[in-house]
Amino acid sequence: MQIEIRDVRKDYGRVQAVRGVSFSVEEGQLLVILGPSGCGKTTLLRLIAGLEPVTSGTIHIAGTDVTHLPPVKRNISMVFQSYALFPHLNVRENIIFGLKVRKVPADEIERRLKRVVDLLGLSGRLDSKPGELSGGMQQRVALGRAIIAEKPVTLMDEPLSNLDAKLRNSMRREICSLQRRLGITMIYVTHDQVEAMTMADRIVLMRDGQIVQDDSPENFYERPANTFVARFIGTPPMNIVPLCPTQGGAALEPGGRLLFPGMDPDRYLFGIRPENLRLAESGQPAMVTGREYLGSDTFVSCEIHGQEVIVRTRGRRNIREGTVVHLTWDPGDVNLFDARTQERVDSVVPARKEGRENPAGSIGG
Amino acid sequence: MNPKIARHVYGWLLFSPAAIFFILFTHYPIVRSCVLSFFSNPRGSKPPRFVGLSNYDYLIHDPIFWQALKNNLIYAFGTIPITISLAIVMAVWVNRRMPGRAFVRAAYFTPTILPMIAIANIWLFFYTPGVGLFDSILNALGYPGRNWLGNPDTALLCLMVIAIWKDAGFFMIFYLAALQGIPQDVVEAGKIEGAGRWYFFRRVTFPLLMPTTVFVVFNALINTFRIVDHIFILTKGGPDNATQLLLYYLFQNAFEFWDTAYAATLTVVIMVILMTLALTQFKVLERRTHYQ
Numbered sequence: 001m002q003i004e005i006r007d008v009r010k011d012y013g014r015v016q017a018v019r020g021v022s023f024s025v026e027e028g029q030l031l032v033i034l035g036p037s038g039c040g041k042t043t044l045l046r047l048i049a050g051l052e053p054v055t056s057g058t059i060h061i062a063g064t065d066v067t068h069l070p071p072v073k074r075n076i077s078m079v080f081q082s083y084a085l086f087p088h089l090n091v092r093e094n095i096i097f098g099l100k101v102r103k104v105p106a107d108e109i110e111r112r113l114k115r116v117v118d119l120l121g122l123s124g125r126l127d128s129k130p131g132e133l134s135g136g137m138q139q140r141v142a143l144g145r146a147i148i149a150e151k152p153v154t155l156m157d158e159p160l161s162n163l164d165a166k167l168r169n170s171m172r173r174e175i176c177s178l179q180r181r182l183g184i185t186m187i188y189v190t191h192d193q194v195e196a197m198t199m200a201d202r203i204v205l206m207r208d209g210q211i212v213q214d215d216s217p218e219n220f221y222e223r224p225a226n227t228f229v230a231r232f233i234g235t236p237p238m239n240i241v242p243l244c245p246t247q248g249g250a251a252l253e254p255g256g257r258l259l260f261p262g263m264d265p266d267r268y269l270f271g272i273r274p275e276n277l278r279l280a281e282s283g284q285p286a287m288v289t290g291r292e293y294l295g296s297d298t299f300v301s302c303e304i305h306g307q308e309v310i311v312r313t314r315g316r317r318n319i320r321e322g323t324v325v326h327l328t329w330d331p332g333d334v335n336l337f338d339a340r341t342q343e344r345v346d347s348v349v350p351a352r353k354e355g356r357e358n359p360a361g362s363i364g365g
Numbered sequence: 366m367n368p369k370i371a372r373h374v375y376g377w378l379l380f381s382p383a384a385i386f387f388i389l390f391t392h393y394p395i396v397r398s399c400v401l402s403f404f405s406n407p408r409g410s411k412p413p414r415f416v417g418l419s420n421y422d423y424l425i426h427d428p429i430f431w432q433a434l435k436n437n438l439i440y441a442f443g444t445i446p447i448t449i450s451l452a453i454v455m456a457v458w459v460n461r462r463m464p465g466r467a468f469v470r471a472a473y474f475t476p477t478i479l480p481m482i483a484i485a486n487i488w489l490f491f492y493t494p495g496v497g498l499f500d501s502i503l504n505a506l507g508y509p510g511r512n513w514l515g516n517p518d519t520a521l522l523c524l525m526v527i528a529i530w531k532d533a534g535f536f537m538i539f540y541l542a543a544l545q546g547i548p549q550d551v552v553e554a555g556k557i558e559g560a561g562r563w564y565f566f567r568r569v570t571f572p573l574l575m576p577t578t579v580f581v582v583f584n585a586l587i588n589t590f591r592i593v594d595h596i597f598i599l600t601k602g603g604p605d606n607a608t609q610l611l612l613y614y615l616f617q618n619a620f621e622f623w624d625t626a627y628a629a630t631l632t633v634v635i636m637v638i639l640m641t642l643a644l645t646q647f648k649v650l651e652r653r654t655h656y657q
Contacts, residue, residue, distance in 0.1 A: 049557065050556075051553050051556065051557075070556070071553075071556045071557045071559075072556065072557070072558070072559030076557070077557065078554070078557045080550045080553070080554060081550075082548065082550055084548065084550035084551050084553065084554035085551075085554075086551060086554075086568075086569055087551075087573065088569075088572045088573055088575075089568075089569075097555075097558050097560070097568075098557075098558035098559060098560075101558055101559045101560045101561075101564060102559060145554075145558075149558075
């Protein structure tokens with residue numbers, strides 16, 4: 001276990017920024033802390049870095065209790081959101097700043113610098129000041145400063161949020177491949193679910209200072225722990241609609257086709273990803289209310305009993321607003337949530353069993 | 366009216382209030398001083414007459430002028446480095462989170478808001494032989510007192526101490542503003558990299574404060590030629606011209622000896638010194654702009 005966070009809390013006066021968080025990171029793992037702004041993710045990272053003292057709880061890095069150690073003794077490097085480069089020093093001096101502090105011998109510095117410069121494609125820019133570089137280049141310098149330290153753990157605080165979309169994509173891949181090649185244990189904070197899904201070995205999703213789910217990206221997508229996660233991950237997010245009573249169980253509209261025999265409709269929410277819905281000849285009727293053409297896909301918005309449901313279809317679909325379409329899906333793609341607690345429900349035993357046994361078409365239509 | 370002309374008239378009208386005051390109270394006096402410095406001093410019914418460079422010739426051979434210039438330089442180079450060091454130390458000190466921070470900041474700044482005349486009077490009590498603060502302390506410790514302001518060896522030093530005391534708080538405000546302009550994450554990056562407080566100050570904070578330092582150095586230099594109020598209260602240039610500064614010498618010539626021609630000559634010299642300083646400052650600051 002490379003990093004272990006145990007019941008960490010951070011209060012600012014009466015504001016509880018981090019409210020009892022525990023998780024661990026394996027060696028060489030890339031862990032993403034994801035969450036909306038204000039959820040405490042950056043505070044948590046700063047606690048791990050040692051830039052802020054914890055209110056309670058412990059932090060272990062590589063088996064050592066570092067909870068009360070200053071940043072320099074935690075064996076970490078860090079990349080800041082704004083890069084935090086020294087504006088008066090050139091690229092070379094920025095990158096080797098920490099090595100000079102630690103009085104690494106000059107030939108060793110040169111050797112490491114050459115490697116990092118080659119790795120990041122910074123040659124030729126060593127004498128430039130940060131102000132003369134583009135945002136992407138500054139980002140590379142900040143990465144270089146973190147990598148050259150050769151610390152086993154690197155912390156990243158939304159490092160890509162100041163870059164434009166295109167650059168963000170390429171830097172994302174670059175950071176990922178660097179992390180894998182160098183075997184760095186990384187904690188990466190972001191509010192961008194795409195970054196989280198594409199980069200992470202594991203994601204910790206936070207809300208209001210607490211962990212909502214700590215899981216693999218696959219599970220985040222396929223088995224969200226509650227409606228918050230389901231709506232946070234995925235573009236467009238998961239469709240979540242209340243169920244309605246019908247003869248013998250629950251349906252998507254009052255008196256509609258029976259979906260879950262014997263189920264109390266008031267206790268559950270029905271969730272399904274837009275790409276798991278299909279337009280078909282027969283099935284659950286829905287009225288088209290709009291569409292968004294994205295080139296490769298078209299998002300068709302439909303309405304079922306006043307609830308909006310988005311269907312993701314491939315290519316271009318020219319469906320007029322007001323048309324009534326029919327939707328089908330595989331029962332295995334359905335997610336159920338508790339209507340009261342909003343938590344995922346895996347064991348509505350009778351309903352789920354029956355749902356699985358039925359062929360797709362018959363459930364919907 | 367032609368709209369282009371109307372625009373010009375409009376512009377000049379906006380410009381004129383400031384321009385009139387500048388011309389009346391700055392530019393015209395400068396030109397007039399320059400002209401006067403080439404004329405003799407009017408005495409009684411004798412009107413001034415053109416004397417060419419003879420006033421300047423007198424100035425070059427005037428030992429008191431050289432004494433004043435030397436005093437000015439000692440005063441400047443003796444006070445400025447200490448003032449600036451103190452200002453930086455105080456700024457770094459009050460820039461931290463600590464109880465009573467606002468009070469400490471205000472306390473350091475107080476000397477700045479006091480008029481120099483008031484300050485001089487306060488320090489006059491400190492320096493008074495026998496009963497002043499310093500002598501009282503010395504006597505209590507068993508040392509003899511001394512006539513601080515009456516002794517040519519210590520008089521200028523006494524004035525310099527006052528200047529340091531007054532200006533350090535003022536310059537601290539500039540440094541405080543500059544320190545707060547240093548991004549917090551740059552400071553934190555230093556912590557992550559393991560830079561100690563002194564190392565970080567030497568390699569990051571101080572270089573980042575450089576534009577402020579340049580600004581403060583030149584303003585302090587210009588101030589040493591401009592501010593002589595305390596000399597009126599404390600020494601009047603004495604004893605034996607030990608605290609004679611250029612501007613005070615100029616005042617004496619103009620309003621005590623009524624030698625307006627020589628005063629005008631001194632004015633021109635001081636102005637040349639100040640303008641050289643100001644222009645150098647602009648040049649240096651321009652070269653440093655990439656820091657920001």
